[in-house]
Amino acid sequence: MTIFKKIIDGExxxxxxxxxxxxxxxxxxxxxxxxxxxLIPRKEITSMAAAGPEDHTLMGHLFLKAxxxxxxxxxxxxxxxxxxxxxxxxxxxxxxLHLHILGGRALMWPPG
Numbered sequence: 001m002t003i004f005k006k007i008i009d010g011e012x013x014x015x016x017x018x019x020x021x022x023x024x025x026x027x028x029x030x031x032x033x034x035x036x037x038x039l040i041p042r043k044e045i046t047s048m049a050a051a052g053p054e055d056h057t058l059m060g061h062l063f064l065k066a067x068x069x070x071x072x073x074x075x076x077x078x079x080x081x082x083x084x085x086x087x088x089x090x091x092x093x094x095x096x097l098h099l100h101i102l103g104g105r106a107l108m109w110p111p112g
Contacts, residue, residue: 007040018069022061023040023061024040025038032102035073035075035103039101040099046097047087048097075104079107081102081103082101084099
């Protein structure tokens with residue numbers, strides 16, 4: 001069981017900023033920007049690579065909610081970044097699909 005599943009199940013507290021029947025968003029405990037929110041599906045999908053055709057509606061939902069959360073957090077006007085790390089070389093450390101919503105400062109390129 002991942003730490004994100006434990007957050008979904010209420011076993012670990014988190015500062016939740018959004019939730020619905022499909023996903024949950026909460027503030028990262030180790031923020032890399034003034035706004036750093038993690039958006040996770042309630043469905044346990046290990047990574048973007050593990051998402052299948054049956055997940056196409058959920059994947060779209062996550063990206064639409066990321067934009068909605070960015071708007072609610074006041075970072076839409078100046079810009080923000082949505083990052084999905086996949087696999088070890090991609091920097092994924094928790095094997096539950098998650099989107100990082102980052103903003104509130106200028107973000108550099110390339111990112112890592």
